[in-house]
Amino acid sequence: MRSLAVRAGWWVLSVGTMVGLWELAAALDLINTVILPPPRVFIREIENQAQFLLPQIGVQRIGGNFVALTAIWASFLRIVSGLALAFIAAVLLGSLAFSLRVFHKLTYPVITLLAPIAPVAWIPFALVAFGIGDGAAIFVVFVGIFFVLELAAVNSMKNVDQHYIDTARVLGASRRQVMWHVIFPAILPNLFVIMRVNLFGAWMGVLTAEMVGVNTGLGTIVLVGRQMMNMNLTFLGMAMIGIVGYLLDAGLGLLQRRVLWWKSVAHV
Amino acid sequence: MGEIVCTNVTKVWGVGTTREVAALENVSFSVRHGEFVVVIGPSGCGKSTLLMLLSGLEMPTGGTITYNGEPITGPDADRSLIFQQPSLFPWRSTIDNVAFGLQLRGVPRKERRQQAEKFLRQVGLREFANKHPHELSGGMQQRAAIARALCLGADVLLMDEPFAALDVQTRFHMQSFLLDIWLGSGKTVVFVTHHIDEAAYLADRVVIFTARPGRLLDSVDIDMPRPRNVISPDFERYRALFVERLRSEVTRAFQEQELAEMLDTRIK
Numbered sequence: 001m002r003s004l005a006v007r008a009g010w011w012v013l014s015v016g017t018m019v020g021l022w023e024l025a026a027a028l029d030l031i032n033t034v035i036l037p038p039p040r041v042f043i044r045e046i047e048n049q050a051q052f053l054l055p056q057i058g059v060q061r062i063g064g065n066f067v068a069l070t071a072i073w074a075s076f077l078r079i080v081s082g083l084a085l086a087f088i089a090a091v092l093l094g095s096l097a098f099s100l101r102v103f104h105k106l107t108y109p110v111i112t113l114l115a116p117i118a119p120v121a122w123i124p125f126a127l128v129a130f131g132i133g134d135g136a137a138i139f140v141v142f143v144g145i146f147f148v149l150e151l152a153a154v155n156s157m158k159n160v161d162q163h164y165i166d167t168a169r170v171l172g173a174s175r176r177q178v179m180w181h182v183i184f185p186a187i188l189p190n191l192f193v194i195m196r197v198n199l200f201g202a203w204m205g206v207l208t209a210e211m212v213g214v215n216t217g218l219g220t221i222v223l224v225g226r227q228m229m230n231m232n233l234t235f236l237g238m239a240m241i242g243i244v245g246y247l248l249d250a251g252l253g254l255l256q257r258r259v260l261w262w263k264s265v266a267h268v
Numbered sequence: 269m270g271e272i273v274c275t276n277v278t279k280v281w282g283v284g285t286t287r288e289v290a291a292l293e294n295v296s297f298s299v300r301h302g303e304f305v306v307v308i309g310p311s312g313c314g315k316s317t318l319l320m321l322l323s324g325l326e327m328p329t330g331g332t333i334t335y336n337g338e339p340i341t342g343p344d345a346d347r348s349l350i351f352q353q354p355s356l357f358p359w360r361s362t363i364d365n366v367a368f369g370l371q372l373r374g375v376p377r378k379e380r381r382q383q384a385e386k387f388l389r390q391v392g393l394r395e396f397a398n399k400h401p402h403e404l405s406g407g408m409q410q411r412a413a414i415a416r417a418l419c420l421g422a423d424v425l426l427m428d429e430p431f432a433a434l435d436v437q438t439r440f441h442m443q444s445f446l447l448d449i450w451l452g453s454g455k456t457v458v459f460v461t462h463h464i465d466e467a468a469y470l471a472d473r474v475v476i477f478t479a480r481p482g483r484l485l486d487s488v489d490i491d492m493p494r495p496r497n498v499i500s501p502d503f504e505r506y507r508a509l510f511v512e513r514l515r516s517e518v519t520r521a522f523q524e525q526e527l528a529e530m531l532d533t534r535i536k
Contacts, residue, residue, distance in 0.1 A: 161353075163351050163353050163355045164355060164357065166323075166325055166349065166351075166355075167349070167351070167355040168368075168372075169325060169343045170323055170324075170325065170343045170345070170347075170348055170349045171345055171348070171368060171369035171372060171416070171420060172343070172344070172345040172369060172372050172373065172420070173372050174372075177372055181357075181368070181371075181372070182357070185357070185359045186359075260359075262358035262359045262400070262402070263358070265358060
């Protein structure tokens, strides 16, 4: 309990110092507050949105007003759907590649070739293929994480401690039972680590897609703020991007500790 | 029933590759129903390979192994294998680990948990039923692994240095514990160790293997009433016999290993 208080104290001190210096510089007229509005000012921007805090998906573009909550919700839903789809697909194809050598040999070179393409580079294609909207943004998250996750899944499956597999087989497990009761739980913690490491890349992909074409969500807020020279809006968007990104990572971390508390028994 | 007969068993690992290793050569011996056989030999003499073959996880490259008169074609819950490394699944609670084999057979949750609890009580782990393996000591984990084998009604316990990773106190405790479980149970035990005292303390009969490739060197009946006194002259005599039997083999194995390493460095 005490260590928690100490950590919270340092957190407040750290953030407080940054905000304080920023506000001080603004008060002393050391910075241009049109370009760099202090937090006190740009956070007030959210009040202008209050009337629009409606459960609509996407952002209503009415003059300079952007609905904050719905923008957060839109971006959040995109990244979570993208992650979930990538996870399911990676586990399915990974299992297939793990059990069928031919399939692995056939797909491995292609996947290693596609994996290094940055998610952002897929955006133009995604916009053409899926049109403007959720589909394109979800696709960008998906490709940003799927290939890496599939490779990690196959690799982790190959490296599951043989003793666990042998034990299950001696106890009478069929191939399918070994897969379901041993290999899946054994690699889950690993897959979550990979997801967490690649989370910010995927988050970046969503935001960029929202800036260059999807036209709704947090990325759009930041961009519109720039177009209208309303830095209050841009910084409000940035603050929300930071907070949502932080919460996503914290959420995955919590899931990892609560649900997947055991260490991976695959040695990767 | 639990009779095992090995006839001219040979096992070569990596057949057809450049890393062919003969682990067992022409091994013939049998284990009677209800017998406690301990296998000793220099490290790398194929003791663990023998257990893999007896469990059915691996097939011999030559010769035959029968169990109750039938050739062994694959793993069977009747012959349970217990490893040195803890092989409890870290994502399952102790009771769910013990009940795992029953789960594989489709026994309903309530019923299999009742059954598992019975065996947990027998190994003195009832209060730990809902703990996870990492909360158990090494000795407790091995006791749970034994309970898991018993829960499926295994007639044969194949044990691969199960107590080697434990400290001396716990090891001694576990040896008595195993004898308690075994005495009067009618179960057959094939127990591999490199620990001479352990062999003399536990076995009805000690089977001694040569250095690689493992061949049968000797088979010694231990004619001492249980519980055995480890500081009695009788015990001392068996110990001396095993030391003498093994010494020449260990020296040979050591020399061969050094020679192999020398050759390896040459080639490099």
